[in-house]
Amino acid sequence: MSTIESSNPKLVQIQSRQSRIEEYHRLRDKIAEASRQQQGGPKQYWRSLEELADTEEFRAYVYNEFPEQAAEWNDPVGRRRFLKLMGASLALAGVSACAYQPRELIVPYVNQPEEEVPGKPLFFATATPFGGFGLLVKTNEGRPTKIEGNPMHPASMGATDVFAQASILNLYDPDRSRNVLDRGDIGSWSKFLGTARTALEGQRGNGGAGLRILTETINSPTLIAQLKGLLTEFPAAKWIQYDPASRDNANLGAVQAFGTPVNTVYRFDQARVVLAVDSDFLQCGGGNLRYARDFIAGRRVEGERREMNRLYAIESTPTNTGAKADHRLSMRPSEVEAFMRTLAAQLGGAAAGGATYTGNAQFVTALVRDLQLPENRGRSIVIVGDEASPTVHALGHAINAALGNVPATVFYTDTVEMVVDQGAMMRELVREMSAGAVEVLLIVGGNPVYNAPADLNFGDALLRLSETPNKLTAHLSSHEDETSLLCRWHIPESHYLEAWSDTRAYDGTAAIIQPLIEPLYGTTKSAHE
Incomplete structure (x- = not known):
């Protein structure tokens, strides 16, 4: 069992890479076995994968946390004993100040920046790569401390979500990856570059036929241009995008x-009636911040507004949007398409073939009547969630057109990201990895070993590729996760507040991502680098 020292001499990685890989396989097998055992039996619920797998480590953790037959200590503490304990603790607290502290160099400003005043925060405009909406980041003495929305950005209008608020915690996360790793041992950026250049030079003869690049969905125009430039240099290479x-x-x-493919943008501030079909638009999606702001504005009865908008929700899973609906109808996922076909037929849209909905006829009649009111013509929205089937999405477009909502409350733009069939590309990648057609695999962000479909067996294919001689696998990520463990190389990724980049929001608005602080660790790299 090897030990790996980190950049902090007090931290030692005790567990070897091989033992962690064995633990990964053991946990995966236990989860698969537990899943097979409960098929056809009573429903079981668990709070973590470790609890489902019922590993020895988890049982030991539960025992230590909640030991069986543990006696409660009911010994009362008298006044004299309390004073003794407090006196001893105060005396020991004074002893701790006598310890020798390591020497630290404090470097003052030679020429203090004019705008830098101790105790007075500064605010800088940037954007988040997750959704592409604008941010205003509060800094104190050069360190980011708080993230809020940028009121001048049309995709957020000053709002922000919990993910952007919490992203600053990742910047200061002590578990962030700090070192380049080569098979679990600390390496160097220069050594990785040398290995990568050698591998890429070996691909020039066949046009990059063995080169694969796996990324998350990318909305950075600059990074897209860089990847296209690489594909131009290696025309036989493939770029795969995957998000769960x-x-x-x-x-x-x-x-x-x-x-x-088109990008659909909704104007909830102009809508009097909204139908959400398996769509949690107030909580999820690239435009949820702007959509929630505009929708809630339509709920306020103030000024010349004498009535608020109405929300109908059709959903197979409870959502925050459904909880706020004036009228909510729950149904099975298999019934959603039939409902949309019935609705399209009654509204004059295209609904050729297929089953019809025979459920709550009163709900359908009331919804159709509301949508067809003359004052609601061109002032309604039918929004379909991303998880719905392609046919349901097509029916949603047809209904919006039949109601005259285009372009008043619904309009279409070019897609923000490159449109590919991510599921099909991921399946093809695993087949090529298993067949030995992949020689160089560069994974930029994401954690596909963790979140790819289990039946793909992506982790097994990646491990075999990493252990094959003369083949290269590398993963860029902010933390050493499951994918990093199964790759040969792990490259620590810079936080978006530490690096330059750009991004596009749901409506196509472009924004610059500017760094607010030097990288906390000199070994981290951005995807552009």
């Missing part, structure tokens, strides 16, 4: 309706 929650169904539905 992708917009594949929405894009396929747009192709069914229009013949080409």
Whole structure:
């Protein structure tokens, strides 16, 4: 069992890479066995994968946390004993101040920046790569301390979500990766560059036929241009994008309706009636900040407004949006398409073939009547969630057109990201890895070993590729996760507040991501680097 010292001499990685890989396989097998055992039996609930797998480590943790037959200490503490304990603790507290502290160099400003006043915060505009909306970041003495929305950015209008608020914690996370790792041992950036250059030079003869690049969905124009430039240099290489929650169904539905993928943008501030079909638009999606702001503004009865908008929710899973709906109808996922076909037929939209909905007829009648009111013509929205089938998305487009909502409350733009069938590309990548066609695999961000579908066995294919001689696998990420463990190389990633970049929001608005602080660790790199 090897030990690996980190950049902090007090921290020692005790567990070897091989033992961690064995632990990964053991946990995976136990989870698969537990899943097979409960098929056809009573429902079981668990709070973590470790609890489901019922590993020895988890049982030991539970025992130490909640020991069985543990006696409660009911010995009362008298006044004299309390004073003795307090006196001893105060005496020991004074002893701790006598310890020798390591020497630290404090460097003052030679020429203090004019705008830098101790105790007075500064605010800088930037953007988040997750959703692309604008941010205002509060800094104190050069360190980011608080993240808020940028009121001048059209995608956020000053709002922000919990993910942006919490992203600053990742910047100061003590568990962030700090070192380049080569098979679990500390390496160097220069050594990785040498290995990568050698591997890429070996691909020039066949045009990069063995080169694969796996990324998350990218909305950075600069990074997209860089990847396209690399594909131009290696025309036979392939770029795969994968997110566990992708917009594949929405894009396929747009192709069914229009013949080409489009980006749908909604204007909730102009809508009097909203129908959400398996859509949690107030909480999820790239435009949820602006959509929530505009929708809630329509709920306020003030000024000349004498009535608020109405929200109908059709959903198979409870959501925050459904909880706020004036009228909510729950149904099975298999019934959603039939409901949309019935609704489209009654509204005059295209609904050829397929089953019809025979459930709550009173709800459907009231919804159709509300949507067809003359004052609601062109002032309604039918929004479909990303998880719905492509056919449901196509029916949503047809209903919006039949109600005259385009372009008053619904309009279409070019897609923000590159549209690909992510699920199909991921399956093809695993097949090529298993067949030995992949020689160089560069994974930029994400954690596909953890969140890829289990039946793909991506982790097993990646481990075999990493252990094959003369083949290269590398993973860029902020933490050493499951994917980093199974790759040969792990490269620590810079936080978005530490690096330059750019991004685009749900409506196509472009924004610059500017760094607010020097990288806390000199070994981290951004995706552009």
